[in-house]
Amino acid sequence: MSLRERLVPVIxxxxxxxxxxxVILLLRGATDDGITALEDAKQAQVSTTARSFNARVESSLGxxxxxxxxxxxxxxxxxxxxxxxDTFAVDPDARSGSFLVNADDTITAGVxxxxxxxxxxxxxxxxxEAKTELLSQPAVVLPVTDGGVTTDLPSYAFAVAIPGxxxxxxxxxxxxxxxxxxxxxxxxxxxxxxxxxxxxxxxRFVDSNGVVLATSASSGLxxxxxxxxxxxxxxxxxxxxxxxxxxxxxxxxxxxxxxxxQERDEFVEPLAGxxxxxxxxxxxxxxxxxxxxxxxxxxxxxxAQEEQRRLEELARSQEEFISVVSHELRTPVAGVLGFLxxxxxxxxxxxxxxxxxxxxxxFVNARRLQAMTRDVLDTESIEAGRFGYTMTDLDxxxxxxxxxEGFLGGAQDQVQLELGVDHVNVHGDPDRLQQVFTNLLDNxxxxxxxxxxxxxxxxxAGDHVRVVVEDEGGGIDPDQMxxxxxxxxxxxxxxxxxxxxxxxxxxxxxxxxxxxxWAEGGAGEKTRFVVELPCQPIPVPQA
Amino acid sequence: xxxxxxxADVSVMVVDDEEAxxxxxxxxxxxxxxxxxxxxEDGVIALERYRAQNPPQRPLIVLLDNRxxxxxxxxxxxQMLSDFPTQIVVLFSAHLDADIVADAQRLGxxxxxxxxxxxxxxxxLDELLKAx
Numbered sequence: 001m002s003l004r005e006r007l008v009p010v011i012x013x014x015x016x017x018x019x020x021x022x023v024i025l026l027l028r029g030a031t032d033d034g035i036t037a038l039e040d041a042k043q044a045q046v047s048t049t050a051r052s053f054n055a056r057v058e059s060s061l062g063x064x065x066x067x068x069x070x071x072x073x074x075x076x077x078x079x080x081x082x083x084x085x086d087t088f089a090v091d092p093d094a095r096s097g098s099f100l101v102n103a104d105d106t107i108t109a110g111v112x113x114x115x116x117x118x119x120x121x122x123x124x125x126x127x128x129e130a131k132t133e134l135l136s137q138p139a140v141v142l143p144v145t146d147g148g149v150t151t152d153l154p155s156y157a158f159a160v161a162i163p164g165x166x167x168x169x170x171x172x173x174x175x176x177x178x179x180x181x182x183x184x185x186x187x188x189x190x191x192x193x194x195x196x197x198x199x200x201x202x203x204r205f206v207d208s209n210g211v212v213l214a215t216s217a218s219s220g221l222x223x224x225x226x227x228x229x230x231x232x233x234x235x236x237x238x239x240x241x242x243x244x245x246x247x248x249x250x251x252x253x254x255x256x257x258x259x260x261x262q263e264r265d266e267f268v269e270p271l272a273g274x275x276x277x278x279x280x281x282x283x284x285x286x287x288x289x290x291x292x293x294x295x296x297x298x299x300x301x302x303x304a305q306e307e308q309r310r311l312e313e314l315a316r317s318q319e320e321f322i323s324v325v326s327h328e329l330r331t332p333v334a335g336v337l338g339f340l341x342x343x344x345x346x347x348x349x350x351x352x353x354x355x356x357x358x359x360x361x362x363f364v365n366a367r368r369l370q371a372m373t374r375d376v377l378d379t380e381s382i383e384a385g386r387f388g389y390t391m392t393d394l395d396x397x398x399x400x401x402x403x404x405e406g407f408l409g410g411a412q413d414q415v416q417l418e419l420g421v422d423h424v425n426v427h428g429d430p431d432r433l434q435q436v437f438t439n440l441l442d443n444x445x446x447x448x449x450x451x452x453x454x455x456x457x458x459x460x461a462g463d464h465v466r467v468v469v470e471d472e473g474g475g476i477d478p479d480q481m482x483x484x485x486x487x488x489x490x491x492x493x494x495x496x497x498x499x500x501x502x503x504x505x506x507x508x509x510x511x512x513x514x515x516x517x518w519a520e521g522g523a524g525e526k527t528r529f530v531v532e533l534p535c536q537p538i539p540v541p542q543a
Numbered sequence: 544x545x546x547x548x549x550x551a552d553v554s555v556m557v558v559d560d561e562e563a564x565x566x567x568x569x570x571x572x573x574x575x576x577x578x579x580x581x582x583x584e585d586g587v588i589a590l591e592r593y594r595a596q597n598p599p600q601r602p603l604i605v606l607l608d609n610r611x612x613x614x615x616x617x618x619x620x621x622q623m624l625s626d627f628p629t630q631i632v633v634l635f636s637a638h639l640d641a642d643i644v645a646d647a648q649r650l651g652x653x654x655x656x657x658x659x660x661x662x663x664x665x666x667x668l669d670e671l672l673k674a675x
Contacts, residue, residue, distance in 0.1 A: 237657045327610075330637035331561060334658035338567045346574040358570060361563060 005301055009294050020283050027279040034271040039238045042260065043247045044265075047236065050120065050191065050249035051259040052250065053205070058253045060159065061139040096179040097150035102172040103164070112150045122149065122175065123158065133160035136169055144211045144222055153179035154212060154222030180221045186214035187221075193260075201262035206230050208255035230259055233308040233455050281370030297520045318488065324488050325376050332336050332372065335365030371442070374435075376499040382508050389512060396426040396465055396533065397432070399454065403437035414452070415441070420459030426534040432509045433533075436517075439470040439502040439527050446498065447473035447527065460535065464515075467531040475525040484519060506531075553668065556602035558589040558613040558619065559635070564626055568606060568645045569594070575665030576661070586614035604653075607645060609636040617626035617646055622643055626652050631671055635662055635664075 023535040052074070099110025101122045110118060130140040130355055139160045148155040154253075158176040163169070178184060190203045194216035210230045212220045228246065235257065239246040245267050273275040301324050339362035343355050381387040387397065397419055404415050426433075437456075444454045448471035455470040483505045488500040510517040515533035544604065549566050555577055559570045561583070583589035593651045605623060609616035634647050635648045637658045639669045653671050656664060 016657065021609055029624055139582070274617065303568040327638040332563065332659055335563050338571060342567075342571050342574055349574065362564060365563060 005305070008301060009298050012294050012297050013290065016286060016293065020286045020290070023282050023286065027275055027282070028267065031210065031268075031275045032253050032271050035268045038268065039245070039247075041509065042245075043236070043249075044239055045193075046247040046258055046260050047086055049203075053252050053256075053258060054251035055190075055254075057251060061160070061253065065529050081150070096148075096177055097157060098176045099149055100172060100174055101159075103170055107149060108172070110150065114150060114152070117149050126147070127159070130159050131170065134159060134170055134173060136160075141207070141256075142207055144207060144213065148177045149175070150177050152180040153181060155179045171297075180213060181372060182221070182323050184214060190214045190216050194239070199262070200266050202263075204230075205260045205388060206257050208257075210461060213256065225259075227276040228259075228261065229289075230257060231260075240440045252494070289354075293369075320488055321379075321512055324374075324499055329369065329372060332365040332369040336362045336369065339365070341445070372499050375499050375505060377503050378435075382505065387508065389432055391427055391429055393427055393536070394430050394433075396424045396428075396457060396467075397422060399430050399433050400437060400456070403434045403441070404456055405518070407438060411416065414454065416455045418455065418457040418459075420457070421465075424458075424460055424465045426465060426513075426533055427511075427536070428513045428533065436506045436509050436531060437467070437469075439506045440531070443502055443529070444469055444471035444473065444527075447471060449473075461532070463534060463537060464532045465535045467533075468528055469531075470521075470526050470528045473527040474519045475523045475527050476519055477523055481519050485517070547601075548672055550669075551578060553601065553604065554560060554580040554602045555561045555595075555604045555606055555668070556580050556589070556593065557606045558584075558586070558611070558616070559606075560584050562604070564608070564658065568664070571661055571664055572668075577665060577668065583613050586616070586619040590614075594626070595624060601630075604671070606633050606635045606664075609634055610625065610638065617643070617650060617652075620647070620652050621650050631675060633638035633668070633671070636660075637669045 012126045012155075016121045060321050064359060094185075097110060097112030099113055099122075100108045102108050105122045105127070107113070107117055107120050107122050124142055127408055130142055133140045139158055142157040142159055144154055144156045146154055148157065155177050157178070160176065161170060162174065164171045181187065183506045186205055190205060192487055193203045194201065201216075204220075204225065205213040208224060208231065210224045212223055212225060215221060219392075228241060228244075230248070233246055235248045235250045237248075239248070241261075243264055244261050245264050249258050250256070251258065269271065293488065340356045343350060343362075345356040347355070378387060400419070401417070404417050408415060441454060442455070452472040455468070457468045457470070460467055486504050487504045489503075507517050510533065511533055513533050517531045520528040520530060550558055555568075555572055557565050557572075557579055558562070559565050559568070559582075565582045565584070568652075569611055572579055580600065581596065583592055589607075590606075593602070596602070601611055603657070607620055610618040613614070614622075616634055616636065620634065623630050623632060628651065631653045632651075634643070634652050635658060636653045641654050647655050653675075654667060661669075
């Protein structure tokens with residue numbers, strides 16, 4: 001295989017590999033784009049949640065602000081105040097409630113107050129700062145504490161100012177306190193956003209100190225987020241923290257933050273998974289198609305090489321044909337011309353017997369020339385598919401007898417003819433069959449020692465007639481048994497002269513008659529050529 | 544014939560595997576007055592008989608076919624010329640291509656004669672003897 005031919009399947013395989021790589025890159029690009037879109041969508045959801053939350057808190061604070069504008073009677077027994085406070089008791093089960101604090105920080109009224117807290121001092125962390133802020137704004141969010149006035153649970157509180165008569169003074173405040181519980185309104189809202197069990201995705205509301213106010217996780221309420229600097233993150237942008245994706249958005253009215261976290265692999269899985277499978281299927285498909293293509297290409301190349309080899313073999317065969325024929329024709333031509341020329345040149349000097357011998361020699365060479373010419377022309381006809389037959393019903397015994405009689409020209413020719421039957425009808429071409437028998441006799445004469453007898457036997461074997469030509473030629477090597485029927489193979493040991501076409505033509509003729517021809521007899525034994533031809537059945541005598 | 548050598552004194556050994564060619568060569572040479580001393584049908588026999596003939600009588604010219612069973616004419620010539628470098632050897636073949644002629648010259652073969660020119664053999668041998 002030439003380098004160029006070797007390169008073709010390699011280039012095809014590389015092309016398939018390149019297309020596969022391009023598909024993988026395209027899929028990877030599509031995956032990246034898809035993941036970006038997914039992240040943007042999640043960020044939008046987080047931002048929307050934060051905005052919605054912010055709007056609701058803003059609205060609530062507005063309502064609470066209006067509450068603060070009422071001319072409160074800070075008396076324990078005021079039913080009016082009590083009923084208003086009841087209205088704002090939001091979480092009776094969690095013991096979260098609301099209460100009033102006067103300018104001296106005394107708790108003067110409340111709903112769901114813990115025992116002993118009424119009339120007591122309100123001193124929650126951050127309250128002092130909150131009071132200062134309440135001078136300039138209607139409401140302030142207090143940080144999460146471990147326990148409150150209305151609950152033992154961690155809680156957060158809104159403080160709403162009750163302005164004094166003079167501007168810049170404070171009569172007191174309404175404190176709205178809510179416990180951080182799993183069934184709080186915030187918690188339920190955030191639970192509704194969560195994907196469900198088994199997901200690593202967690203929603204959280206955190207206050208300005210990074211403490212969790214509500215979460216879709218089963219723990220962490222009232223505690224700072226341990227594994228994440230929540231307040232240090234850029235809100236509104238997707239952040240990758242190790243293997244975790246973080247989406248954050250602010251509710252500025254209270255300084256709180258909505259945060260969603262999820263492991264990146266899990267987040268991208270709904271998109272990357274199917275794309276990965278699709279990519280794998282595509283690549284496998286391309287691999288199979290590519291391999292099939294390469295296999296087809298290699299097969300085509302081999303076929304082309306086979307064809308090239310066949311053509312080269314044909315060209316060699318033709319060259320050999322010309323070489324052998326041109327060489328072998330020269331000897332009989334030299335014989336014919338040499339004997340005739342010498343006879344003519346020395347006619348007077350030669351006796352009659354001498355002249356007769358010379359002319360006979362010339363004649364034998366001319367016959368040899370004729371036989372060779374016929375072999376060459378027959379081979380050319382066989383190769384061209386023009387080797388014709390004139391088939392007729394004939395008596396093979398008569399044909400064999402005629403062939404043997406025609407062969408017996410030389411004094412040393414001895415043929416022992418053995419006919420096992422008187423007549424056998426065969427459908428065939430009499431000239432072609434005689435050509436086969438003559439070829440076999442010539443072959444025997446050329447290969448056997450001089451003055452030995454050639455046995456020529458014919459007998460019937462069932463629905464076949466069998467002709468055996470046996471000589472003392474010393475047998476044939478087993479590996480040559482078939483080869484001697486090939487073109488240009490001359491002599492049983494390659495030593496005998498001739499065109500090497502006789503057996504080749506004989507086999508073609510016998511096969512065209514539906515028969516077989518083969519050689520028998522190993523090295524050192526007698527050599528037998530056997531021709532088997534189908535014959536017509538023996539007619540059953542009529543009773 | 545020049546130099547006082549008559550054609551009858553010119554002895555030739557003919558080596559060829561084809562009986563018809565040996566007969567033809569003998570006929571042509573003898574009719575021209577030369578003497579065919581001996582014949583051989585292949586190279587092995589030719590070498591045996593050539594060596595056996597020396598002495599008493601060595602052929603003046605050996606006419607060698609090239610393509611024969613066993614050793615080729617060129618191989619036989621190489622042996623003969625190795626034993627007797629002055630031996631006149633003529634390659635007498637049906638097929639003489641440039642390679643064979645070049646090999647023949649290299650070995651010291653005196654002439655190459657195509658079989659188709661068999662009737663010119665006496666004249667060619669005369670020229671060779673004259674030259675030698």
